[in-house]
Amino acid sequence: MxxxxxxxxxxxxxxxxxxxxxxxxxxxxxxxxxxxxxxxxxxxxxxxxxxxxxxxxxxxxxxxxxxxxxxxxxxxxxxxxxxxxxxxxxxxxxxxxxxxxxxxxxxxxxxxxxxxxxxxxxxxxxxxxxxxxxxxxxxxxxxxxxxxxxxxxxxxxxxxxxxxxxxxxxxxxxxxxxxxxxxxxxxxxxxxxxxxxxxxxxxxxxxxxxxxxxxxxxxxxxxxxxxxxxxxxxxxxxxxxxxxxxxxxxxxxxxxxxxxxxxxxxxxxxxxxxxxxxxxxxxxxxxxxxxxxxxxxxxxxxxxxxxxxxxxxxxxxxxxxxxxxxxxxxxxxxxxxxxxxETNVQIQDFGTIEANHLKGEIELKDVHFSYLPGEEIIKGINLHVQQGQTIAIVGATGAGKSTIINLINRFYEIDSGEIRIDGTNVKDYTLESLRKEIAVVLQDVFLFSDSIYNNITLFDDTIEKNEVIEAAKKIGIHDFIMSLPNGYDYDVKERGVMLSSGQRQLIAFLRAYISKPSILVLDEATSSIDTHSEELIQKATQTLTENRTSIIIAHRLATIIKADKIIVMDKGKIVESGTHKELLQIENGYYQKLYHAQFEKEITS
Incomplete structure (x- = not known):
């Protein structure tokens, strides 16, 4: 033709x-x-x-x-x-x-x-x-x-x-x-x-x-x-x-x-x-x-x-x-x-199940993934996260931590294996409903050139302003927002340049919380923050992860210690898993070395 x-x-x-x-x-x-x-x-x-x-x-x-x-x-x-x-x-x-x-x-x-x-x-x-x-x-x-x-x-x-x-x-x-x-x-x-x-x-x-x-x-x-x-x-x-x-x-x-x-x-x-x-x-x-x-x-x-x-x-x-x-x-x-x-590189959305009010049980079965053919990033990972559980994922740069988050959200398609949420393959959920149930807070927070209120709601008309204010009070950042000129109507300018990195993180936490997700992902969201914001970030983290399945790509030691399970990754594989105490007891273990090399300084400083 x-x-x-x-x-x-x-x-x-x-x-x-x-x-x-x-x-x-x-x-x-x-x-x-x-x-x-x-x-x-x-x-x-x-x-x-x-x-x-x-x-x-x-x-x-x-x-x-x-x-x-x-x-x-x-x-x-x-x-x-x-x-x-x-x-x-x-x-x-x-x-x-x-x-x-x-x-x-x-x-x-x-x-x-x-x-x-x-x-x-x-x-x-x-x-x-x-x-x-x-x-x-x-x-x-x-x-x-x-x-x-x-x-x-x-x-x-x-x-x-x-x-x-x-x-x-x-x-x-x-x-x-x-x-x-x-x-x-x-x-x-x-x-x-x-x-x-x-x-x-x-x-x-x-x-x-x-x-x-x-x-x-x-x-x-x-x-x-x-x-x-x-x-x-x-x-x-x-x-x-x-x-x-x-x-x-x-x-x-x-x-x-x-x-x-x-x-x-x-x-x-x-x-x-x-x-x-x-x-x-x-x-x-x-x-x-x-x-x-x-x-x-x-x-x-x-x-x-x-x-x-x-x-x-x-x-x-x-x-x-x-x-x-x-x-x-x-x-x-x-x-x-x-x-x-006419470029057909869209995620295939053939799912028919609406992912409403998920329990939050996540399971990865023998998942393989590569960004480029022949260069595998995730190498046969098996992972099971219980409902309401908080797990932390740690590992060196390039270990595949953030990639797992991208796969659960279906930003990329896996090469082989299966990812299930509440026992259902993620491909069987409609893409829109799946992503609505998963809130992600990234390390590099992106804010639009608009008011704080619009950056929180992302122009969702169903979210009332008093809802946003109540949520901000609950996670402890209402006073910070009100200290800014015009409060919730403060224009953060392009990419949020009028706010510090810590303040941008706080806005991102509130944005995630107001969406009422079933699953929360913090992708190194507590790194690169100022001392003044750290206390607010920790309080916001506790509020957000409460009674909610949470995956934390760890940077701050306090968050890792409180996790129900810590997953240690290296070169696309899970090499260790357990609680903070259990992993420290593994003689010459990967986590133990990581802890002594990176985290001990934070406690002594």
């Missing part, structure tokens, strides 16, 4: 807006007809009232004569001339109105279509596996969602419909020209293949150029987004000069891509202007010869009107090339957007 082009896919999104599409087409046709009438009126006015040329009648001449006799009979020439000027003004006004509605509806339709595509793209992205975001630059995805979308909108507002309008205008102008004087029209058509050939070559060159431009725009966006996000690291390690040189190199490639685009435009448009001027010169020359030789089918009024018609015929050709540029950019952007939308 032949794959649909990106252009056809974009057009498919216009189906719900057939009413607007019809009116866009109607105004395009009406605009073309009205635009072609103005030169005709000027032609007939010159011939009948200014010069009084005698020439053979044609269909248009007969119609105009009948019109004059019917409406202007009994008036002198001056009055009729004034009335014709008023009619020309009225036609011009109609053209302005038609142009307004055509442009407005075309742009409106384009924005509606892009709104639908953007919503579908964002929904698609938000359901991708974490693995996709591990490999794809954020700047590239931002480009797809923002600037590429605007280029798709321009397919309608500045490209497709404008081209259709121009083609209609050219066809109607040619019809009028043939009826008025076919000999002069033939002169125009002899030259036209030259500009059509130039336009075709120009379009092919521009498509290649625009592909290059879009590549460089994506690279530039990615570079800037990453450097601005990591500006602290750039400055800490004195990399300003190095990053500046890298930016200059990327910016230079971007500049060269655009210069190629500008070069093609600079070549084509002067050629189009020259061809248009040559055509006009030939029409005037041969038209004058026809009149001087006594050709009664040619008149001065026709030459004046043809001056306007040539402009109306060649300018759209010139503009069509320009609009094809816009179309090319839009289609290239659509290629990139649909590439993402």
């Amino acid at each position: 032949k794959k649909k082009s990106s252009f056809n896919k974009v057009l498919h999104y216009a189906n719900p807006y057939k009413g607007k599409l019809f009116f866009v087409g109607f105004w395009a046709l009406f605009l073309a007809i009205v635009a072609a009438i103005r030169p005709l009126l000027l032609n007939l006015t010159v011939d009948n009232y200014l010069i009084g040329s005698k020439k053979e009648a044609n269909v248009i001449q007969d119609s105009f004569t009948n019109f004059m006799h019917y409406f202007f009979e009994g008036n002198d020439k001056t009055t009729n001339l004034q009335l014709l000027v008023i009619i020309m003004f009225g036609v011009l006004l109609l053209e302005v109105i038609a142009q307004f509605y055509f442009v407005y509806l075309a742009s409106w339709l384009g924005q509606d279509i892009v709104k639908d595509i953007r919503e579908k793209l964002f929904h698609h992205l938000s359901n991708f596996k974490m693995k996709y975001f591990d490999n794809e630059p954020v700047g590239k995805l931002i480009t797809r969602c923002v600037s590429d979308m605007e280029n798709i909108a321009s397919i309608f507002s500045q490209g497709l419909f404008m081209i259709v309008s121009d083609v209609l205008k050219m066809l109607i102008v040619l019809i009028f020209m043939f009826i008025i004087n076919w000999k002069i029209t033939a002169i125009v058509l002899i030259i036209m293949p030259v500009i059509l050939l130039a336009t075709n070559i120009f379009n092919r060159k521009m498509k290649v150029a625009f592909n290059e431009v879009r590549n460089e725009v994506a690279n530039l966006n990615t570079f800037i987004q990453e450097r601005l996000t990591g500006m602290k690291i750039v400055q800490l390690f004195n990399r300003e000069a190095i990053e500046y040189e890298k930016f200059k190199e990327i910016n230079e490639k971007h500049n060269k891509a655009w210069l190629k685009n500008i070069l093609y435009n600079s070549i084509f448009f002067p050629i189009a202007d020259i061809i248009s001027s040559i055509t006009l010169g030939l029409v005037v020359y041969f038209g004058a010869l026809f009149i001087l030789n006594g050709d009664t089918t040619t008149s001065v009024g026709q030459l004046i009107s043809f001056n306007m018609y040539i402009s109306m015929l060649y300018n759209p050709l010139r503009q069509i090339a320009d609009k094809f540029n816009v179309m090319q950019m839009g289609i290239v952007a659509a290629d990139r957007v649909f590439e993402v939308m």
Whole structure:
């Protein structure tokens, strides 16, 4: 089966807006007809009232004569001339109105279509596996969602419909020209293949150029987004000069891509202007010869009107090339957007069981997992967590601690084995209900640029403010929040930069608590906090883990000691398990060495 082009896919999104599409087409046709009438009126006015040329009648001449006799009979020439000027003004006004509605509806339709595509793209992205975001630059995805979308909108507002309008205008102008004087029209058509050939070559060159431009725009966006996000690291390690040189190199490639685009435009448009001027010169020359030789089918009024018609015929050709540029950019952007939308890296959500009010019993049976093929991270883990139990997972960096949390949440799919919650395979639960029952507090807390209240509720309308306040009091952070300007309405700015790391952790604890999860995960959530926040963090931890199945990836010693069971991991395997006291009794055990190497200093300090 032949794959649909990106252009056809974009057009498919216009189906719900057939009413607007019809009116866009109607105004395009009406605009073309009205635009072609103005030169005709000027032609007939010159011939009948200014010069009084005698020439053979044609269909248009007969119609105009009948019109004059019917409406202007009994008036002198001056009055009729004034009335014709008023009619020309009225036609011009109609053209302005038609142009307004055509442009407005075309742009409106384009924005509606892009709104639908953007919503579908964002929904698609938000359901991708974490693995996709591990490999794809954020700047590239931002480009797809923002600037590429605007280029798709321009397919309608500045490209497709404008081209259709121009083609209609050219066809109607040619019809009028043939009826008025076919000999002069033939002169125009002899030259036209030259500009059509130039336009075709120009379009092919521009498509290649625009592909290059879009590549460089994506690279530039990615570079800037990453450097601005990591500006602290750039400055800490004195990399300003190095990053500046890298930016200059990327910016230079971007500049060269655009210069190629500008070069093609600079070549084509002067050629189009020259061809248009040559055509006009030939029409005037041969038209004058026809009149001087006594050709009664040619008149001065026709030459004046043809001056306007040539402009109306060649300018759209010139503009069509320009609009094809816009179309090319839009289609290239659509290629990139649909590439993402057709990427199938979503977690398979075939579950039918709603995970409501889970007991919290977790079981991992011979679980194997690898981020990359052939590089196994989790190597046949077996783990059983009882309902309401608090377990801590410890181990060196890269042992696979956080990976287990990601697998239970189904952020990644396991290679083999089975993960069960309350005796049911996690794949049998609907993904949304499963994740709703599991609250995770990460070490690196992410806060949105918004109020503390919205960062806690995450815009969940079902959570009342007094609920949030009561929960904050229960875990002991209400006073801290109220000490901030505007309290719960305090704007934490981007990524929560207005708060310390400890304060951000407290907000994350409250966010987890207010969601009333059945299972709580603290992924090194008590590390990197200031002394003032530590007491609040410990109290919040006790409140959160009470009567709730909890998994704590341990950093703080106090949390590990109080855990019902401690799981020790090394290189993707569980090497030891037991209580704090039991593990310390294992002679030369992994946990004992870890305890003496890392944790004893905390107690003595």
